[in-house]
Amino acid sequence: MSGIGMENKPKLVDENNLRIDGRKLDELRPIRIEAGILKRADGSAYVEWGENKVLAAVYGPREAKPKHIQNPAKAIVQCRYNMAPFSVSERKRPGPDRRSVEISKITGDVFESVLFLEMFPRASIDIFIEVLQANAGTRCAGITAASVALADAGIPMADLVPACAAGKIDGKIAVDLKKEEDNYGEADLPVAIIPRTKEIVLLQMDGNMSETEFETALNMAMDACMKIYELQKDALKRKYITDQEVDAEQVEKPNTSRGDNQ
């Protein structure tokens, strides 16, 4: 899609409809989600998605500062998506650029549509997304991680928000494009949904597709979102069970390391 070096374009789909990494057209890359991995944040999550590695940390609701940014009627959502300099093959210049400002904005907008912001006037809910390693699809991995981090922080919201892209490669519609597919493919369509209502809260498109192709890609991305939703819930359940086990252990074995000899 970027159009760079299209003369060296590799074959993206073979005669058996398999992709460069052996995936089928409707197959996701392997995804692993962990909830609650950072102690200092109110909520956190880590997502490994193919070669993407993304951390999300959440603070709040807490008093929005400086005061002039406060909204007396509801909480504000502030999001920062950042790519580490070592996250891509050539060192990325540290700090915000147009792309990260855009992704921060659209991610904040996604969560404004699911969080119950009216419950927390004058407050801020702060979302930090750090991309440690990138291989296309990082905005979707970031939204998926941030959503689990918000739930881990116990911030009330209508539902978790899974995100996934679909696109067009070698004229075929495929889900979850990796870097080469994103670079040399014809289109990319990142989507985020509210699973319970099937409402679409993010829809972007880069490249060209026909109306029919668009519909196929949208359905494919939404089906993938439903699979990711299950992984998000599993991650939260695992965290909850582990926390309960730790609590139970502490009840069974009261802390004997301090004060025994006093």
Ligand code: ADP
């Ligand atoms: P997404 O990561 O959501 O797919 P883009 O389509 O903008 O977002 O980017 C696709 C991929 O291109 C990124 O995941 C990353 O691997 C790569 N990329 C993005 N920005 C840079 C950059 N500044 N330098 C090198 N690679 C980049």
